[in-house]
Amino acid sequence: AQSVTQPDIHITVSEGASLELRCNYSYGATPYLFWYVQSPGQGLQLLLKYFSGDTLVQGIKGFEAEFKRSQSSFNLRKPSVHWSDAAEYFCAVASSGRDDKIIFGKGTRLHILP
Amino acid sequence: DAGVIQSPRHEVTEMGQEVTLRCKPISGHNSLFWYRQTMMRGLELLIYFNNNVPIDDSGMPEDRFSAKMPNASFSTLKIQPSEPRDSAVYFCASRRGLGEKLFFGSGTQLSVL
DSSP states (O other), X not given: OOEEEOOOSEEEEETTSOEEEOOEEEOSSOOEEEEEEEOTTSOEEEEEEEXXXXXXXXXXXXXXXXXXXXXXXXXXXXXXXXXXXXXXEXXXXXXXXXXXXXXXXXXEEEEEEO | OOOOEEEOSEEEEOTTOOEEEEEEOOTTOOEEEEXXXXXXXXXXXXXXXXXTEEEXXXXXXXXXXXXXXXXXXXXXXXXXXXXXXXXXXXXXXXXXXXXXXXXXXXXXXXXXX
C-alpha cells in the first residue's frame, strides 16, 4: 500500500525568500504524485501533478516540484514566496494500478513573515 | 459547473444521534472520495467509489460509519450513533478518471457534543 510522509509540520519563511517543502512517498511502482494547497476554511486545490516524463513539473502560482525516484521524494519549491502563499500544503500519492486510491500526507503549514 | 457540493456546511449534534453528510460530485466524474480531516490525523481517506461501486472502505473507522452511492450524482456518509471523537471536517472529492486531479467540496464541519 502507498504512503506519504511530510516531515515538516510547520515551516516559516520570510516574504521573498525561497521555499522547499519536503515529501517522501512509499509505493512499489511509479506512482502518480500531487501537491495540493488548502486555504483556511476551504477544500484542497491542485497545485501540480506528476505522472511520467520530465521529472521537474511546473504548477500554478509559480510552484514547481521535482520527482526523484532514487530518493522517493517529490519536493515542492518556489523561488520567492508571497504573503498570499500562507496556507497548508499537502502531498498526495495515487497508485497507477487498479487500486487507485489517493493518500495524502499530514500536511505542512506554511507561515510567511513580512 | 457548480463544483462538488456538500451539505450541510456545519452540523452540530449530540452524542448518540445519527448524522448524515451529503455530497453531489461533478457531473461526468466517475470516482468519489470521502476524507476526514483532523489536526491530529491530517486528511484520512475513509472510502472511495468508482462508478458508484465502493472500492476500498478500509479507512472507515468502525461499523458506526457507512457510505452509499446510489447513483452517479449523489453520495452519503452516515454516522450512527455519533460520538464526540467523530468531530472533524469531512470532505467529499470527485475526479473524472484514474490519475486525474481531485476536486474537493467545501467540507462539512461536524461537531458532536
